[in-house]
Amino acid sequence: MRRATITTTHGDEEAATRVAAALAPDNTAEMDTRVDGDAVVTAVTRETTGGLRSTVDDYVVNCRVASRLGAEGDDGDEDHAERSTAQTDDTPDTDTNT
Numbered sequence: 001m002r003r004a005t006i007t008t009t010h011g012d013e014e015a016a017t018r019v020a021a022a023l024a025p026d027n028t029a030e031m032d033t034r035v036d037g038d039a040v041v042t043a044v045t046r047e048t049t050g051g052l053r054s055t056v057d058d059y060v061v062n063c064r065v066a067s068r069l070g071a072e073g074d075d076g077d078e079d080h081a082e083r084s085t086a087q088t089d090d091t092p093d094t095d096t097n098t
Contacts (some may be wrong), residue, residue: 002052006042008063015070016040022066028055 010016016035023033023040033042042059046052 002046002049004044004052004056006044006056006059006063007036007039008067009039010067010070012038015067018070019063019066022070023059023062026058026062031055031059 008019010019013035016038020033020035020040023042027033027042030045031042033040035041040063044052044055044059046055
């Protein structure tokens, strides 16, 4: 199994809640998203490194859009700063189909 945890901050808990709600429809069964204060924390588990990479890439794009739309809806600030971190496990990939 491959795992990644993505944490993004959104200024306050209300903004983080809006972003998490916007992301929820695109989450797969291998994804768990929660709000922790002003942060949205999403854990992703996939069988392959390639699958994990694709899922994280899609998630980050969706998160950026949700964050920007949430910021504009909140106060019209299109320059809303979003900080994110991602952690992955160090398990070597032995899958040759990625």
